[in-house]
C-alpha cells in the first residue's frame with residue numbers, strides 16, 4: 001500500500017451532534033502526524049464534484065461545541081451507480097487524496113465499502129447518527145446528545161400534561177430501532193414505551209393506561225418510536241385511545257428534526273475526539289475497511305461489512321426496569 005500523505009474527511013446521511021467534533025479530531029490528528037487533510041463537502045455528492053477544501057488545525061477552531069456539520073451532509077443517489085463512484089474516484093485522485101474517513105450511518109458505510117472494493121481505496125468509518133443503530137459500537141455520535149435533548153423536552157411536556165390531566169403520545173426518531181424511545185422513556189418516567197423491537201399490541205396499551213389511571217396518576221406520557229410495530233401512527237393511536245377511553249384527553253407531539261440539532265454533549269465530544277484519532281491512526285497503520293466504535297469503553301475496530309450487517313440490539317433489561325418503574 002502507498003504511504004498515505006493526504007486524507008479526505010466527509011459527513012454523509014442524516015447529520016448528528018458531534019460530527020463537527022469528529023471532523024476537528026480527524027483534521028488535528030492529521031496535523032499531529034504531519035499529513036494533509038481535505039474536507040469533502042456534502043458527502044458523496046461533493047466527492048463526485050470535487051467540492052473540497054484544504055483544512056489545517058486552525059480551520060477547525062471553535063467547532064467542537066457546534067451541532068450539525070460544517071462540511072454539510074447529503075444522501076446521494078448518483079454515488080449508488082458505478083459511474084458515480086468512478087467520478088468520485090477520479091476527483092479524489094486529481095486532488096491527491098489517498099485515504100478517506102467517512103462519518104455517517106449504515107448507508108454511508110455501505111457506499112464506503114463498495115468504493116473500497118472497487119478501487120482498493122483505503123476507508124475508515126466513524127458512526128455518526130442519533131439512531132444508535134450500528135453494530136460494533138455501544139454509542140454512535142449524536143445519540144447521547146439526542147437522548148438529553150428529548151428527555152428535556154418530555155420533562156416540559158410532562159408539566160403541561162399534568163396541569164391538564166392529559167395523556168400525551170410523544171413520537172421520537174430512531175428509524176427502525178427503539179434505542180432513543182426506550183432510554184428516554186425510562187429517563188423521563190414514561191408510563192408506556194412503544195418500540196419496533198416489541199409488539200406491545202393495542203389491548204395491552206389500553207390495559208396499561210387503565211392501570212395507570214387506577215393507580216391515581218394524573219397524567220400519562222407514552223413514548224412512541226417512529227418505527228413502532230403496532231403499525232399505527234401517533235395520530236391513529238390518539239383516535240384509538242379516545243374512542244376506547246373517552247375519559248382521556250389526548251394530545252400528540254411529534255418531536256421531529258429538533259432531535260438532531262443542538263450542541264453536542266460532553267460525552268459526544270469526547271467520543272468524537274477519540275474516534276477521530278483512532279480513524280486517522282488506523283489508516284496510517286495500513287488498516288482499511290473498518291469502522292471505529294466504542295466497546296466496553298474501549299475504542300475498537302469492526303469490519304465495515306459486520307457493522308452494516310450486524311444488528312444493534314436494544315437493552316431488554318430497560319423494558320423490565322420501565323415496567324417496574326411504572327407500578
Ligand code: F6P
Nearest residue numbers: 014105129130131173174175260
Ligand atoms: O437516521 C437519522 C434520522 O434522523 C432518523 O431517525 C429518521 O428516521 C431519519 O433520519 C429522517 O431523515 P430525513 O432527515 O431525511 O427526514
